[in-house]
Structure formats: C-alpha cells, structure tokens
Amino acid sequence: MTGRIAEICACLTPAHVFADVGCDHGYMTRYMLKNNLCERAYISDISAGSLEKARTLLNAEVEAGRCIPVVADGLDGIKEPCDLVLIAGLGGEETVKILSRVPLPKRFVLQPMKNTDKLRAFLIERGAKILCDYTFEDGKFYDLIVGEGEGGDRYSDFEIKYGRDNLRSPSAAFCRFLAAEQGKLRARLARREVRGESRDEMRAKLYELEVITDAIEATL
Numbered sequence: 682m683t684g685r686i687a688e689i690c691a692c693l694t695p696a697h698v699f700a701d702v703g704c705d706h707g708y709m710t711r712y713m714l715k716n717n718l719c720e721r722a723y724i725s726d727i728s729a730g731s732l733e734k735a736r737t738l739l740n741a742e743v744e745a746g747r748c749i750p751v752v753a754d755g756l757d758g759i760k761e762p763c764d765l766v767l768i769a770g771l772g773g774e775e776t777v778k779i780l781s782r783v784p785l786p787k788r789f790v791l792q793p794m795k796n797t798d799k800l801r802a803f804l805i806e807r808g809a810k811i812l813c814d815y816t817f818e819d820g821k822f823y824d825l826i827v828g829e830g831e832g833g834d835r836y837s838d839f840e841i842k843y844g845r846d847n848l849r850s851p852s853a854a855f856c857r858f859l860a861a862e863q864g865k866l867r868a869r870l871a872r873r874e875v876r877g878e879s880r881d882e883m884r885a886k887l888y889e890l891e892v893i894t895d896a897i898e899a900t901l
C-alpha cells in the first residue's frame with residue numbers, strides 16, 4: 682500500500698454502504714471490507730478495464746455479494762444511497778461534476794489531483810460541513826478533504842484556495858509544499874519563462890506564498 686493510499690484509508694470511517702468512485706485497483710474498498718467497516722461496498726469506475734482490476738482483487742467479496750461492481754460515470758450506476766463516498770485520484774472539476782448530479786453523501790472523503798479550490802467552493806456552496814482539509818506528502822503533494830453533506834460551513838477566500846487546516850494548523854508537509862511552490866516560481870522568474878502565467882501573475886503568486894510562509898513562521 683502506498684503512503685497516499687494509507688493516508689486515504691486512515692480517513693475512512695464505518696458505514697453501512699460505501700462507494701469507491703473511480704476505484705481502479707480497489708485497494709481502498711479492500712481496506713473497508715477486510716476491516717468490516719461497511720456492510721457492502723460499491724466499486725464504480727467509468728472504465729470497464731479499470732473496474733476489472735478491482736473486481737479481480739475483490740473477487741471473493743463480489744461472489745459473496747458484499748461488493749458490487751458498476752461500470753458508470755460517478756455515482757450514476759448506484760441505485761441506493763451510500764453513506765460514505767470516496768472519490769480519490771480524479772480531478773477536482775470531475776469530482777464536482779460527479780457530486781453535482783446527486784444529493785451530497787452523508788459523509789465523503791475526497792482526494793482531488795488538481796483544482797481543489799473549485800471543489801472546496803462547490804462543497805461550501807452546497808452546504809457541506811468540512812471536517813478535515815489538508816495537504817499531505819507522498820513523493821508528491823496531495824489534498825485530502827473529509828466532510829459531511831449537511832451542517833454548513835464558512836470558508837475565507839484564502840481557505841478556499843489553500844485548505845482550511847493548512848492555514849489554521851499548518852503541517853510540515855504544507856510548509857514543504859509552500860517552499861516547493863516558491864522555489865518553482867523563483868526558478869521560472871529567473872529563467873524569464875514566458876509560457877503560462879505572466880511575470881506579474883507569477884510575482885503576485887510568489888508574494889502571496891511568502892506572506893503565508895511569514896505568517897506561519899511568526900506563529901511558531
């Protein structure tokens with residue numbers, strides 16, 4: 682199990698019906714079933730080939746009826762409410778599209794690969810309560826959001842952009858993320874890179890990251 686998968690599994694809590702959307706290999710569902718954390722689990726993937734990997738891994742549980750494979754876009758093929766939904770390894774915009782078509786699940790664990798700010802804004806707009814929202818590191822940096830579909834929450838613009846726990850109780854991983862992003866921007870500015878953002882945009886971003894770093898250091 683990779684560090685990323687272990688980090689995600691540590692956020693999975695007991696449920697009646699669990700759904701692993703974009704399951705691919707199915708390792709997170711195996712964790713749920715082997716640890717008796719759910720009564721039944723749906724493994725869903727838009728790609729039949731990817732789903733087959735999870736189906737093979739979980740063959741005994743599929744045969745026993747505890748695990749139900751579904752080839753579908755998001756939660757579209759799952760015909761009962763799932764009280765815990767995992768969507769990991771997909772883009773933030775794709776995750777928003779999937780969740781836009783259904784009532785928000787009672788509890789969700791989301792690990793978007795990019796555009797996490799768009800996902801945060803969507804969740805807050807839809808009335809979710811966010812329980813955890815932080816960056817961790819496993820070779821690369823990843824965002825992880827755990828929340829509940831109801832309860833409501835308020836986020837500042839900076840929290841939408843960077844993640845609430847990262848700003849309120851910054852981890853060593855988030856500090857390394859800030860340092861890495863600043864390093865990349867300084868290198869691009871030094872190379873006089875012209876593709877993508879303008880130099881002014883890069884400078885503004887660098888300044889913002891420096892301000893956040895200074896604020897964190899001031900509280901240490």
Ligand SMILES: C[S@@+](CC[C@H](N)C(=O)[O-])C[C@H]1O[C@@H](n2cnc3c(N)ncnc32)[C@H](O)[C@@H]1O
Nearest residue numbers: 702703704705726727728731753754755769770
């Ligand atoms: C990078 S893998 C992530 C696998 C696993 N969830 C993880 O975090 O390690 C992304 C998987 O999501 C599937 N996928 C992409 N878009 C999807 C969608 N809209 N609905 C269901 N599955 C999707 C892909 O086919 C692929 O198997």
